[in-house]
Amino acid sequence: xxxxxxxxxxxxxxxxxxxxxxxxxxxxxxxxxxxxxxxxxxxxxxxxxxxxxxxxxxxxxxxxxxxxxxxxxxxxxxxxxxxxxxxxxxxxxxxxxxxxxxxxxxxxxxxxxxxxxxxxxxxxxxxxxxxxxxxxxxxxxxxxxxxxxxxxxxxxxxxxxxxxxxxxxxxxxxxxxxxxxxxxxxxxxxxxxxxxxxxxx
Amino acid sequence: xxxxxxxxxxxxxxxxxxxxxxxxxxxxxxxxxxxxxxxxxxxxxxxxxxxxxxxxxxxxxxxxxxxxxxxxxxxxxxxxxxxxxxxxxxxxxxxxxxxxxxxxxxxxxxxxxxxxxxxxxxxxxxxxxxxxxxxxxxxxxxxxxxxxxxxxxxxxxxxxxxxxxxxxxxxxxxxxxxxxxxxxxxxxxxxxxxxxxxxxx
DNA sequence: TTGCAATACTAACAAATGTTAGTTAGTTCA
DNA sequence: TGAACTAACTAACATTTGTTAGTATTGCAA
Numbered sequence: 001x002x003x004x005x006x007x008x009x010x011x012x013x014x015x016x017x018x019x020x021x022x023x024x025x026x027x028x029x030x031x032x033x034x035x036x037x038x039x040x041x042x043x044x045x046x047x048x049x050x051x052x053x054x055x056x057x058x059x060x061x062x063x064x065x066x067x068x069x070x071x072x073x074x075x076x077x078x079x080x081x082x083x084x085x086x087x088x089x090x091x092x093x094x095x096x097x098x099x100x101x102x103x104x105x106x107x108x109x110x111x112x113x114x115x116x117x118x119x120x121x122x123x124x125x126x127x128x129x130x131x132x133x134x135x136x137x138x139x140x141x142x143x144x145x146x147x148x149x150x151x152x153x154x155x156x157x158x159x160x161x162x163x164x165x166x167x168x169x170x171x172x173x174x175x176x177x178x179x180x181x182x183x184x185x186x187x188x189x190x191x192x193x194x195x196x197x198x199x200x201x
Numbered sequence: 202x203x204x205x206x207x208x209x210x211x212x213x214x215x216x217x218x219x220x221x222x223x224x225x226x227x228x229x230x231x232x233x234x235x236x237x238x239x240x241x242x243x244x245x246x247x248x249x250x251x252x253x254x255x256x257x258x259x260x261x262x263x264x265x266x267x268x269x270x271x272x273x274x275x276x277x278x279x280x281x282x283x284x285x286x287x288x289x290x291x292x293x294x295x296x297x298x299x300x301x302x303x304x305x306x307x308x309x310x311x312x313x314x315x316x317x318x319x320x321x322x323x324x325x326x327x328x329x330x331x332x333x334x335x336x337x338x339x340x341x342x343x344x345x346x347x348x349x350x351x352x353x354x355x356x357x358x359x360x361x362x363x364x365x366x367x368x369x370x371x372x373x374x375x376x377x378x379x380x381x382x383x384x385x386x387x388x389x390x391x392x393x394x395x396x397x398x399x400x401x402x
Numbered sequence: 403t404t405g406c407a408a409t410a411c412t413a414a415c416a417a418a419t420g421t422t423a424g425t426t427a428g429t430t431c432a
Numbered sequence: 433t434g435a436a437c438t439a440a441c442t443a444a445c446a447t448t449t450g451t452t453a454g455t456a457t458t459g460c461a462a
Binding site for chain 1 (some may be wrong): 231233236288291304317318342345349350352356359361362364366367368369372373380385387389392393396397398399
């Protein structure tokens, strides 16, 4: 296992209940449209009582975003440290990405969609992490190019396109669906590497 | 030209000014965080005066979303009607998609990101159009498979992944950037068809 | 010039929001 | 027992929000 999950393995503390309920609500209605009163009523308390457990609405968003970012970065770092073959690296990076996003589907969705609503300070920190993550992918592509395994593409363009397809997983992945995260990762890797044309192997 | 633009070729009526200012603000701050007072001050009037020109905040969002959807669908329909070769079809569908999204960058962004904030009634209508659009792409892929040009992939999966990469264009496209919409479309088509591996043609 | 339609304004509303203050009940533990 | 802590409550706050009502001004058509 590349990365350990903190969000999905929560003790059932009141704080954890609040987080879980919040993330579910935010996935359904969006961060801004989810009020503290909505959250409170989901965990059967008054809005004011939430402040005995969390310091404000934004920490739900920020803790989620930064935890996910941390997991993604950690996984990518491990991949970039350990394995040599660029194809293998890319494949493992994709697997890690899908794994992290699907481990807690609500958190994954909120992470992908709602980071824009972070306070300015947090947003700046977050974007820095995102840039770092993108750089990790760029490194893999560059290595692939240098070794003559990958086409000579516009790296920035390619990385963004790849990450776009990876992130879209949060849109339609269902734990009870007909594809496991591993299968999804495999299909995505295949798509990224070989595209649609049949002549390709 | 496959599709004519309505949003980008606006007469400078007061309503058009309001729409333009709104879309720019909404791209920067999001739909929900953009208040009528923000919009009003951007066009130098009072919030209440906006109602002489538009019936409410949501019409800005809904008109934008449905206009974009209409343009996308129209372009796709033309492609599916006229051309025969699936590869050519896909390539033209991609080109149309990128074209529509980049013609008015703010509208494109709002369309991709904010449709979730439509009223329930509009959201249902919108999702129906989106499903129809996805079906158009599925048809192309299926044809490619039947003719032995495309790999035998999970079509639903492939279409969603493809559209994800196409939509991500709104994230980073800049009219003054170093790639034209046509070049972007070309690169995307290449990526979708052939992937990253070098052995592919 | 008169009159009307278009467009702007001021004022205000009712609702919703995140959060704070102050209080109370229950539990833990010395 | 009693002190300290935890976690719930009620009440209220200051803002912000989209929108409406009513009124003034403007500019064009008759």
